[in-house]
Amino acid sequence: MIPRHLLIGVAALLLLVVSMGIYLRHMRRQAREFDSLAADEFPVAPPASGPTETVTLYVADDGAGALRARYAKIPLPGGRQQRAEELLRALLRIYQQPGAPHPLAPAADIRSIFLVDPGAAVIDLNAAFADQHRSGVLSEQLTVNSLVETLAVNVPGIQRVNILVEGKTRETLAGHADLTETFDVTTIVQAGSR
Amino acid sequence: MRWTSMPQFSVPSSQLPVPRFRLRTENWELRTRVLAILSAIITLLTPLPSALPYAQPSADARRISVYSPVATYSLPVLERAGHEYVGLLELLEPLGRVSSQSAGRRWKLRYNAVDAEFAAGRTRAMIRGRDFDLTAPFLIENSRGLVPINSLGTLLPRFLGTPVNFHESARRLFVGDVGIQASFRLEASNPPRLLLNFSAPVNPTISTEPGKLRMVFRRDPVVSPGSESISFDSNVIRQASYSENNGDAELDITANQPLMASFSNDRRTIVISAVPQTPAAPSVAESPIASSPNPSSPNTGSSNPSSSNPGSENNGSENNAPKNPAQPPPAANTASSNSETNANSNFHRILAVVDPAHGGDERGAALTDSLAEKDVTLGFARLLRHELQIRGFAVAMLRDGDSTLTLDQRAAAANVARAGIYITLHADSEGSGARVYTALLPVEGPSNGAFHPWNAAQAPALPVSRIVSAAILAEMTKREFPVRASSASLRPLNNVSMPAVAVELAPGTDGIADLTSANYQQRAAAAIADAVASVRDRLMVQQ
Numbered sequence: 153m154i155p156r157h158l159l160i161g162v163a164a165l166l167l168l169v170v171s172m173g174i175y176l177r178h179m180r181r182q183a184r185e186f187d188s189l190a191a192d193e194f195p196v197a198p199p200a201s202g203p204t205e206t207v208t209l210y211v212a213d214d215g216a217g218a219l220r221a222r223y224a225k226i227p228l229p230g231g232r233q234q235r236a237e238e239l240l241r242a243l244l245r246i247y248q249q250p251g252a253p254h255p256l257a258p259a260a261d262i263r264s265i266f267l268v269d270p271g272a273a274v275i276d277l278n279a280a281f282a283d284q285h286r287s288g289v290l291s292e293q294l295t296v297n298s299l300v301e302t303l304a305v306n307v308p309g310i311q312r313v314n315i316l317v318e319g320k321t322r323e324t325l326a327g328h329a330d331l332t333e334t335f336d337v338t339t340i341v342q343a344g345s346r
Numbered sequence: 347m348r349w350t351s352m353p354q355f356s357v358p359s360s361q362l363p364v365p366r367f368r369l370r371t372e373n374w375e376l377r378t379r380v381l382a383i384l385s386a387i388i389t390l391l392t393p394l395p396s397a398l399p400y401a402q403p404s405a406d407a408r409r410i411s412v413y414s415p416v417a418t419y420s421l422p423v424l425e426r427a428g429h430e431y432v433g434l435l436e437l438l439e440p441l442g443r444v445s446s447q448s449a450g451r452r453w454k455l456r457y458n459a460v461d462a463e464f465a466a467g468r469t470r471a472m473i474r475g476r477d478f479d480l481t482a483p484f485l486i487e488n489s490r491g492l493v494p495i496n497s498l499g500t501l502l503p504r505f506l507g508t509p510v511n512f513h514e515s516a517r518r519l520f521v522g523d524v525g526i527q528a529s530f531r532l533e534a535s536n537p538p539r540l541l542l543n544f545s546a547p548v549n550p551t552i553s554t555e556p557g558k559l560r561m562v563f564r565r566d567p568v569v570s571p572g573s574e575s576i577s578f579d580s581n582v583i584r585q586a587s588y589s590e591n592n593g594d595a596e597l598d599i600t601a602n603q604p605l606m607a608s609f610s611n612d613r614r615t616i617v618i619s620a621v622p623q624t625p626a627a628p629s630v631a632e633s634p635i636a637s638s639p640n641p642s643s644p645n646t647g648s649s650n651p652s653s654s655n656p657g658s659e660n661n662g663s664e665n666n667a668p669k670n671p672a673q674p675p676p677a678a679n680t681a682s683s684n685s686e687t688n689a690n691s692n693f694h695r696i697l698a699v700v701d702p703a704h705g706g707d708e709r710g711a712a713l714t715d716s717l718a719e720k721d722v723t724l725g726f727a728r729l730l731r732h733e734l735q736i737r738g739f740a741v742a743m744l745r746d747g748d749s750t751l752t753l754d755q756r757a758a759a760a761n762v763a764r765a766g767i768y769i770t771l772h773a774d775s776e777g778s779g780a781r782v783y784t785a786l787l788p789v790e791g792p793s794n795g796a797f798h799p800w801n802a803a804q805a806p807a808l809p810v811s812r813i814v815s816a817a818i819l820a821e822m823t824k825r826e827f828p829v830r831a832s833s834a835s836l837r838p839l840n841n842v843s844m845p846a847v848a849v850e851l852a853p854g855t856d857g858i859a860d861l862t863s864a865n866y867q868q869r870a871a872a873a874i875a876d877a878v879a880s881v882r883d884r885l886m887v888q889q
Binding site: 214215286287288289293296324326327329330333334335336339340 | 710786
């Protein structure tokens with residue numbers, strides 16, 4: 153015959169084990185959520201202020217091997233340069249979403265854009281943009297075309313575009329697309345339409 | 347071509363005799379001006395002692411070449427009283443820590459932990475505390491110690507502690523076991539090819555003259571293959587002879603036809619073959635390979651009247667095409683019968699340059715964890731070469747091994763060969779089928795007469811390039827091979843002056859395995875070759 157107090161003690165211990173297990177599971181779930189938040193490498197940029205405008209973003213589609221026009225409403229600041237930067241950051245956000253048709257690295261970012269009169273723009277990408285870009289003629293060319301066309305269509309007056317990486321000229325984006333030359337907007341648009 | 351820099355000698359300005367006098371003027375402005383003028387004069391005069399007697403030797407100047415595991419370099423040889431001398435400090439400097447001290451007629455030298463003492467005008471020296479006899483008196487000139495070069499074979503081991511092999515008549519000094527061995531193998535192909543295999547990568551200067559191809563090894567410690575002259579049982583390539591002179595080794599290949607050379611096996615193999623006799627492109631025979639990566643480089647001009655390429659980066663084209671244009675190509679598995687008809691009816695052989703993209707250190711895209719783009723493009727290029735050859739094209743591949751070529755070198759090689767068409771091959775793990783690209787030309791200024799900017803050299807040929815691209819698109823579509831055509835800013839497409847396309851091969855229905863499938867690559871290569879053959883007349887007009 154098992155003493156009554158021993159039964160109560162064992163039952164209490166079992167209850168404690170079960171409740172500890174539940175608590176442990178809850179803690180693990182919390183830790184996992186925290187890790188996924190920490191791994192989110194989206195660039196932290198101050199939100200743009202200004203009136204919301206509808207813009208045309210030329211989004212690359214690797215499957216179709218072409219650019220697709222997509223309309224988006226984004227807040228755009230007044231200055232041409234800030235406007236250009238916000239445009240391309242909006243484009244980048246599309247590429248950085250899960251399941252994007254033309255994925256880019258989460259850490260990819262536009263460092264700055266310089267608008268040089270008359271009609272020249274210089275896009276300065278960060279190192280992660282180029283270093284983590286997928287290597288391939290089509291993929292790299294679509295990225296270049298997407299940046300150039302989006303900029304040219306939404307910021308009037310841009311005729312030529314140069315692309316730098318971390319402020320320096322880089323031979324290729326990821327082994328194929330030549331970044332040493334100045335891109336002619338008309339040629340890029342014509343090539344896209346062809 | 348990579349060259350190690352020639353040592354430059356200079357005397358520190360502190361050692362120059364500076365006239366000592368005192369400025370007595372009280373005028374501060376005048377004093378400053380005089381000091382500035384004096385400083386300028388001293389600055390101008392400082393390099394003179396080093397520049398005048400020890401200037402970089404010309405091609406005819408006597409020199410000694412030193413090959414060691416740590417450095418390869420040449421030094422000027424001075425003649426004094428009928429003996430040849432070299433500066434001992436300069437000779438040892440690239441090999442270790444060295445310092446010297448001159449006091450009157452005595453000259454002390456320390457190399458690493460070895461002390462030596464020489465006396466001007468005396469043949470007896472003291473090295474490591476022991477006597478050493480030079481073959482001619484030691485000389486001191488401008489604080490430099492000069493030793494007779496025919497003493498180097500016994501003198502240097504005292505300092506270096508390693509054996510030294512000195513080819514005295516040719517003035518080539520080998521420190522340790524650095525010699526590069528050469529071997530010859532004649533392949534009885536048509537045309538015959540001579541394979542020169544070296545035990546280490548080499549980088550000779552190659553020049554051609556009627557009946558001879560000359561390779562001069564100035565920076566490579568190539569040693570005699572055993573015999574000074576080797577004869578071959580061939581009607582084309584007759585003989586190879588080895589000689590050494592003035593610090594250089596030289597290999598001459600004698601033939602009864604113009605020869606061309608190309609590198610493979612990471613520059614360990616030089617393939618010598620007869621230049622295909624193409625009446626439409628006579629320059630192929632003269633300079634088959636790129637002479638300079640940059641057409642604006644002064645190196646493109648040849649100082650040798652026999653069409654030599656001094657300083658050339660001969661990473662050029664290997665040509666396995668049958669040389670006789672009158673002979674129809676072997677009709678193996680020709681996919682298109684009208685292609686054969688075209689090949690036979692045209693007298694000219696059009697040279698197609700096939701460029702497997704990437705290579706060597708430049709791996710291209712990582713298609714899988716173990717598969718690099720450079721390997722896929724090479725295999726694909728070999729199949730395309732075969733397909734083009736059986737359709738009557740002479741084909742030159744810019745690399746037929748895992749060698750590194752810059753984009754400029756690739757473009758220069760194609761331009762110098764005056765090819766009829768340039769096809770560069772890429773591979774991608776994403777998408778399906780193939781993509782054909784023509785050049786997306788950058789913004790450039792207008793052309794100046796017959797000259798085009800390097801970055802827009804493709805401009806005149808771009809319309810024909812688009813015709814070729816359209817032909818490939820049509821041919822692949824006809825064969826139900828998924829294909830897409832567009833423009834890309836992909837070098838060196840915009841640097842080549844002939845019709846040029848890039849083809850990027852992507853997986854088919856079997857996924858990434860297709861990229862290494864010979865059957866899949868064969869289908870694509872046959873379609874490309876048929877398309878190129880179908881626009882042969884356009885290429886000839888362009889050429």
